[in-house]
Amino acid sequence: MQDYQRLLVLNLLAYATQKNLSAAQLCTLSGIEFSTLKKGENLTLTDKQLDDLWLNATHLSHDPLFGLHFGETLQVAALGVVGELIRHSRTIGEALTHAVAFAHLITDIFVMDVTRADKSFFIRFTPDTSRQKVAPLLFSQMMDFFMAFTLHEVDGLVLEKIQPIRISMPPISADLPEYERVLRCHSIQEADYYELSFDESFWDEPILMANYELQGVLLQKVSAMDSAFGDRRKISERIGSLLLVNSYLGIPTLEAIAANLNTSSRSLQRKLQEEGITYQQLSDSTRKSLALHYLGSGQYPVKEVSYILGYNELSAFNRAFRRWTGTTPVSYQKGIING
Template identity: 65%
Template sequence: MQDYQKQLVLNLLAYAVQKNVSPEELCARSGLELDQLTRTESDSLHPEQVASLWRNATRLSNDALFGLHFGESLQIAALGVVGELIRHSQTVGEGLTYAIAFIHLITDVVDMAIIHTDRTFDIRLTPNATYLANMPDVIHQMMDFFMAFTLHEVDGLVLKKVQPVSVKSKFTETNQAEYERVFRCRHLVNSADYALSFERGYWDEPILTADYELQTVFLRKATTLNDAFQQARGLSERITNFLLANAYLGIPTLEAIAANLNVSSRSLQRRLQQEGVTYQQLTDSIRKSLAIHYLTSGQYPTKEISYILGYNELSAFNRAFRRWTGTTPVNYQKRSVNG
């Protein structure tokens, strides 16, 4: 199976070269060998190696917004079969639906979901809990990248310049103007969440390169890749990614997850035990990572975070957070702000 995740890293290297960064030096500083990375049969990269590449690319390019600019510049062909599915879809909405359905073939860093409202459709991006807890600086660069690329991937495929009505991300007054330029939007919301909101009319905008027969070919190929990918993933990882992608809906019960996977609760528990984990441990991990994310952002009071994470009482959230970290949410937030 083609490693599209590694292909994305190679595109990162290519973009770094355009920023006058030596690929040999970038790889050396990141503990990688360029020759090995470019070999087709080489092993997939570990998350720590990917994180190191992003950090060093940002430093060596002297571009604090490296992820944002990388996302703006990347061509849709870099997505391989997923990019071809988008290019040959009938409408923007159809292309986005396919992109989100197969995003895990490209990256395990982010989950994406589409939310429809009366006037808009929102693309919400949720970072992987493990990455978020262990490498928050890299996560922000990568979220900037995926948001910018999501917006610009349809450039040249439609007759309109797609512009969001609002964007949620983290930025400062210093770089606000650049975020407005890249996202083509003056309504920026400084937030711990990541989301792009578009007028509903864009959903049905025709794609100029639409081709049903080619789309069918690429959909068949993407489905084959996806089946192989799913078989290689553990059940606990699949559940974790599902919980992250749907975190805005709250944390579902074990019974609800079992129903979603079309298995019994007892069977689900047994299969998780075989992987050495319980459903409670998975949900605790998700809640902990999201709590740290929201507290560190400084955008939400602890009572609101408690509600977002599904706690009926603030005291219950305080007890859980102390169990996870050894301190209270308030103290953790103070240290984050002052540190």
């Protein structure tokens, strides 16, 4: 089993744990030796085991859009390829061109192509029709995952929430508004292939790399918490994990977190209230921790830290930071550097 594929499976299990499922149970039901998988020992998973893992996760989570939501949360850093992409790429166009070479190391259910046109560029996933016929439900889940995953990783390379101008994919039988939300596009057209279309201006957008060192640390921290506590963690702790691994694009809305946990925002608020905490307090705590890390490193200007944390105005970040610490971001950073 290739390392990239193993990492994808481990991240799928970590995400399932965040949805209150047992990773060990999922592996048992799918005929996978969980202890061997965790240790990183030589392990080959059959197509049937992989198929069963995806199907069991979808069934037990009661989330028909499991793949779509999983793709929304996962960062490319989690699969170990981000270093290769940013090491050899200066722009989005170059990174996507290099990504084509990595796609087959992660999955063989499609061929990925990137094409540049006059006023747009396209990321197309051409399915392996033989796999599609053998396990259509599994196939659709995995394609949903890769569509969402690719879109959100383009975001991560430039620290901006990019909107496709058009999406092409086979007919959607599930919740169309949820596809539109996750994929950020109201122009979804039917086709026999999967394709994300973007405005040509993004092609030469320079890659920003500041967030990936921290992102790797956060992913390791969250994985360790998931392994240690599993489904015994409080809902506030599980939300905290989701906030951390998605923090590189600012703080997700309560509605987005609720969708990822397959519940309603009202139900989520009620559960948090029972634990004596609010979503605003959780998001503030995450922002504060990240702000202290970035400013304390001395590598990032205050304005860049404000942008990374999702503040539209520097003044809003200044007010929040003063509320957290009693001082301004500039004063705090100067104190660290001079101290």
